[in-house]
Amino acid sequence: MVKKKKSPAPDAIRIGLFVTCLADLFRPSVAFAAVKLLENAGCIVEVPETQTCCGQPAYNSGDEAGAKALARNVVSAFESFEYVIAPSGSCAAMIRVHYPELLKDDPQFGARAVDLADKTYELISFLTGTLGVRGVDMKLDARATYHDSCSGMRELGIKAQPRTLLASIDGLELRELTDPNACCGFGGAFSVKYPDISGKIVSVKTKDIGDTGAKLLLGSDLGCLMNIAGRLKREGSDVEVRHVAEVLAGELAAPPIGEGD
Amino acid sequence: MLAGTGNFTENTRKALEDAALQKALGNVKRGFIAKRAKARAALPEFETLRDEAKEIKIHTLAHMDLYLARYEAQVKRAGGQVHWARDSGQARRIIAGICKAAGAKSVTKGKSMITEEIGLNRYLQAQGYEVVETDLGEYLIQIRGETPSHIIAPAVHLNKEQVETDFRSHHKNLPPERPLSKVSDLVNEARQVLREKFVNADVGITGANFLIAETGQSVIVTNEGNGDLTQTLPRVHIVAASLEKVVPTLEDASTLIRILARSATGQDISTYTTFTSGPKREQDLDGPEEFHVVLLDNGRSGLPGGEFEDMLRCIRCGACLNHCPVYQSVGGHAYGSVYPGPMGSVLTPLLQGVSEARHLPHACTLCGRCEAVCPVRIPLPAMLRRWRMRDFAKKPPLAKAKLGLKLWVFLARHPALYRLITTPVIKILALTGGRKGRICALPFGGAWTDQRDLPAPQGTSFMARWRKGERP
Numbered sequence: 213m214v215k216k217k218k219s220p221a222p223d224a225i226r227i228g229l230f231v232t233c234l235a236d237l238f239r240p241s242v243a244f245a246a247v248k249l250l251e252n253a254g255c256i257v258e259v260p261e262t263q264t265c266c267g268q269p270a271y272n273s274g275d276e277a278g279a280k281a282l283a284r285n286v287v288s289a290f291e292s293f294e295y296v297i298a299p300s301g302s303c304a305a306m307i308r309v310h311y312p313e314l315l316k317d318d319p320q321f322g323a324r325a326v327d328l329a330d331k332t333y334e335l336i337s338f339l340t341g342t343l344g345v346r347g348v349d350m351k352l353d354a355r356a357t358y359h360d361s362c363s364g365m366r367e368l369g370i371k372a373q374p375r376t377l378l379a380s381i382d383g384l385e386l387r388e389l390t391d392p393n394a395c396c397g398f399g400g401a402f403s404v405k406y407p408d409i410s411g412k413i414v415s416v417k418t419k420d421i422g423d424t425g426a427k428l429l430l431g432s433d434l435g436c437l438m439n440i441a442g443r444l445k446r447e448g449s450d451v452e453v454r455h456v457a458e459v460l461a462g463e464l465a466a467p468p469i470g471e472g473d
Numbered sequence: 474m475l476a477g478t479g480n481f482t483e484n485t486r487k488a489l490e491d492a493a494l495q496k497a498l499g500n501v502k503r504g505f506i507a508k509r510a511k512a513r514a515a516l517p518e519f520e521t522l523r524d525e526a527k528e529i530k531i532h533t534l535a536h537m538d539l540y541l542a543r544y545e546a547q548v549k550r551a552g553g554q555v556h557w558a559r560d561s562g563q564a565r566r567i568i569a570g571i572c573k574a575a576g577a578k579s580v581t582k583g584k585s586m587i588t589e590e591i592g593l594n595r596y597l598q599a600q601g602y603e604v605v606e607t608d609l610g611e612y613l614i615q616i617r618g619e620t621p622s623h624i625i626a627p628a629v630h631l632n633k634e635q636v637e638t639d640f641r642s643h644h645k646n647l648p649p650e651r652p653l654s655k656v657s658d659l660v661n662e663a664r665q666v667l668r669e670k671f672v673n674a675d676v677g678i679t680g681a682n683f684l685i686a687e688t689g690q691s692v693i694v695t696n697e698g699n700g701d702l703t704q705t706l707p708r709v710h711i712v713a714a715s716l717e718k719v720v721p722t723l724e725d726a727s728t729l730i731r732i733l734a735r736s737a738t739g740q741d742i743s744t745y746t747t748f749t750s751g752p753k754r755e756q757d758l759d760g761p762e763e764f765h766v767v768l769l770d771n772g773r774s775g776l777p778g779g780e781f782e783d784m785l786r787c788i789r790c791g792a793c794l795n796h797c798p799v800y801q802s803v804g805g806h807a808y809g810s811v812y813p814g815p816m817g818s819v820l821t822p823l824l825q826g827v828s829e830a831r832h833l834p835h836a837c838t839l840c841g842r843c844e845a846v847c848p849v850r851i852p853l854p855a856m857l858r859r860w861r862m863r864d865f866a867k868k869p870p871l872a873k874a875k876l877g878l879k880l881w882v883f884l885a886r887h888p889a890l891y892r893l894i895t896t897p898v899i900k901i902l903a904l905t906g907g908r909k910g911r912i913c914a915l916p917f918g919g920a921w922t923d924q925r926d927l928p929a930p931q932g933t934s935f936m937a938r939w940r941k942g943e944r945p
Contacts, residue, residue, distance in 0.1 A: 231935050233885075237899050238928065240935035248945035259939050265885040270878060272839055274861030278882035285886060362840035391506075393845075395798045399838025404920035405874070406482075406836055408489055411924030412802040413838070442925030445911050463945060470928035472910030 225255045225343075228293030230286070230307070230332075232300045233265045234434035235455075239469065242434060245461035246299040246335050252461075253343045260289040266298075266306045271314065273401050280318070283311050287324050295342070296332040299457050300433050301364015304334035309367045334364055335457060336432055340373040347380025348460050355385045357426035358456075359417070359440060361433035362395050374432060374456050381459070387424040394420070398439040414443045421451060430456045434469075441470035481832035484807035494804055497630050501623075505795035508739025509846065516735065526732045527849045529725045530786035533717075534777055540686040540719045541768070547689025551751030553764035561591035564769045568593060568678070568711055569600055571765050575709045577602065577675035583693060583700035584608035585680030586624055586789060587713045587769055589811050590824065593678070605670045607699040609663050616643045622805030624812060625737050625791040630804050633659060667699070677703040677761070681714035682788070683729060684766070687722040690750050691766065694734065694743040701747050710761035712749070715769045717785040729788060736848040737790040772823055780859050784819050786849040793843035793853060799836055808833060815843035815853045822860055827867075834860035892936065903932035 227250055235242040247257045267282030286307065290296045298304040308329045315325040339345040356378070364370040378386055397403065397413025404410075417440055421429055429444070429451055431437050441453035452468035467473055488494055513519045533540055545555040558564035564587075572580060580602050582588065594604045594615070606615040610628035614621060616639055621627030628636075637653040640662055652658055679700050681691040691712045693700045704710045720726050734740040753760030776782045794800045794814030805813035810821040810830060818833035834857045843853045868875045884891040905912050906929020914922050921927055 236935045237895055238930040240931055240933070240938055243935040243939075244943075244945040251945075259936070261936070261940075262888045264888050264891050265881070267882075267885075270882050272858060272861070273874070273878050274858070274863070274865030275875075275878055275882065276862045276865070278878065282882060282885055362838070362842070366841040366845055391502075393842060395838050395840035395842065397798060397838060399840070401874070401878075402835075402838045403924075404918075406485070406799075407920045407924045409485055409799055409802050409836070410838075412489055413798045414925065416798075416801075438928045439925065441928050442911065442921075445926045445928075446913075446924070461945070466931060467910050470911040470926055472906065472908040472929075 220251070220254060220256045226294045227255045227257050228290045228296045229257050229259050230263060230266070230290065230296055230298040230303060231259065232298055232303045232434065234438070235299055238438065239434055239455065239466075241463055241466040242299050242455040242457055245455065245457040245463040246297065248461040248463060249335065249339060249348075249457060250297065253339060253345055255343075258293070262289045266303045268302060268306045269400055271306065271310060272399075276314075280314055283307075283314055283325065284318070284321050287311070287315075287321055287328050290332075291324055291328050294331065295338065296328065297335050297338050298332070299335045299455065300435075301334045301361050301368055301370050302433050302435065304332055305363045305367035307332040334368055334370055334432065336377065336460075337364075337368060337370050337373045340376055345377065348377060348462075350380070350460065350462050351382040352459060352462075352464075353383040354428045355387060355426050356428040356430050356459075357387050357389055357421055357424045358392070359389070359396060359421075359429060359431040359436060360392050361431055361436045364432060365393070370432070374430070377460050378430070378456070384459075387426050389417075389420045389424060391420060396436045396440050398436045400435065403439060410439075411443070414439055415447075418443050418447060418449065422449060427451055428459075429453045430459060432456050437469055441468070445470045481807065481809060481836060484809055485803045485836075488803040488807045493632055493635060494630050497632050498801055498804055501626075501629055501795055502801055505738065505791075509736060509792060509795070510739075512735040512739040512741065519732075519735065522728065522732045523848050523850055525728050526788075527786065529720060529728060530788075530849050533720055533725075534782065534785050537716065537719065537774075537777065540721055541716060543686040544684050544689060544719050547686070548751060548764075548766055551689050551764075552754075553689070553751040553766060556765060556767045558591075558767055558769045558771075560771050561769070564591045564713065564767055564771075565593055565596045567767050568713065569597060571709065571711055571763075572597065572602060572676050573600075575676055575763065577709065579603045579670070579674045580605070580676045580678060581670055581674035581703045581707065582606050582608075582611070583677070583679035583695065583703040584611050584627070585678065585713050586621070586811065587680055587715055588678060589621060590715075590771065591713070591769065593713070605667070605674070607667050607671065607697075607703050608695070609660065609697060609699075612663060612667065613639065620806070620811070622813065623791060623794055624789050624814075624816075630806065671699075671702040671706050674703070674707040676709040676711060677705075677707040678711045678713060679704050681712050681718050681766075682733065683726045684714055684719045685721075685723055685726050685748075686719055688748075688750070690723070690726075690748045692726055692730070692746065692748055694730065694746050696738075696740075696744040698745050701745060704747075704749060705760055708761060709763040709765070710749070710752070712764075712766045713769065714766065715771065716773050717787075732848040733788055733790055736792040736846065776823070781819065781823055781856060783851050784816070784823070784856065786851050787816055787820075788849060789816075790848055792846040792848065796842045796846050798838060798840060798842070815857070816851070819853060819856045819860070827860075827863065831864060834858075834864065892934070896934065896937065899930040899934060900932060902927075903930045905929065
């Protein structure tokens, strides 16, 4: 059973949800799950209308000017919130780690980027860290494994947090990958710029997943999950892939990533 | 054998289809990564050592001129000579000049990436010298006519069956009935051939892992002892090293040595760690009569103070290669450069020029595992991104990838237009995915769907559903 939504206290934390472009366009269920988890923890969640993309594709492709322009948009759209939460380690890291560096010479936005960075978090680590959530009231009979996305793991230190929450799910067994620190080969534009190499890397990941015997792969970055799910389905695997927020929130009505009704 | 850097895509395609290579690359993953992790776990101060190593390098680079001058003075005091080489050509000429003056015919070599960088072997061979690599891996690739595919394990792309074949075709005195199926058989065979080369060599050339300013010593770390035989038996010993190998003190070198082997092979220390102080002294029973150090710049002196100065901290352990998903997939030769992997992708554009190495900084997922294992904490992903920024600025405005990205950025800067355009796109993709929920082939998305299905969008964007009042 999922906890009933509490009505927010007068002093409730006001959160700006950075939906991320992939959750917005490909998998709204992830964003709804994020809203539910945050509201269950007593937060007020708002969704600024002017948000689009954090600028990560531009930044990592070398388009510094484009990345700066999008970063300024995000700063303007979100700086009025107490916290900014994204259901993605790489988008949160873009804001938290890279915006201050990117905008450091911008007289108008430099300091504001630093302020925004300080209050921007990836969803799961915000729940366990700032909000002190220790578990969810959920039951799910499944044998799962977990993919740690590189940005979240290395730039934000996200590793234990999702496992802490998953451990509280009644019936869920988590089996670790043999090389949980390995990249899935997505890398944004890398996946289409160097498809052969990307395909090779993700095939190593899908083999590792298959070897665990798990039937459910969880993770917290849609880019990686779409890459892995796409490969698993291409290989004919029956492993289901979901964003960890969906499972934690009990938002399982939508079919798994890359599967139909 | 080796294609140029410019053929990266073609190189990688071949590498992925090469079954023997793929088998050999499996050993990189299983061997190096597990061994480093074990060595790290066994040493509580490992992370502190990394910080110390980084600080030593930062300090040294800030005062490189001072420490190099001190090193030169100490080498001279011990009776050695120091030669400064501005670029590869000058370094080659200096080394050939030393060989000529010594009346040399035969040259043995310890493992040295600097001599790879300057293309020394071919140059000396063209002048009639016999040049023999004595590191087993280097020897193997020399008889195969290849270049190193890894900076510390040059023949890591080979399997032992290939080595047996090579020995049988190259070693004329090898009886066909002698078994060579075991690794120890192969090592014994190489040892017998190389022993004679060691004894007859006139000049021995080694690299250096560190040059110690305080004492004028150069340090090499090896696991085969071949470096020691290379530098003590011939009449002349030449050390080929680049400027950034200098460290202030013996104590600093010790700190770096503690982190080097652990990062590289997972050993506490390499089997041989040798400190060399110069030519044979009067009371010495053996050692070279002449001792030369050739110090290569090749653009390095221009790096301090610039965007890529951190790269000079590199101590060539190879950990970034071992942990790189791209290196693990295609091996070192695909990069088409002397230095492969993450460190090579940063360094090669600096050494060979950006136009030669354009692809390399892009061929990376920015996963960051290289930086996470780098003993001197070089921010490799950030530097690769810096190369991408330089490349993007130079790209013609109509280049396909640039145009696509610019379009995305333009849309993302205009939220209303962004939603107007993306709404039908995700609708169509969702319809295409149909009841399967995924798309197996896309007219303009072959780069994605050649390798994997595209999970279909759920159909309506979150923003649209949220605006309509939908809540979880």
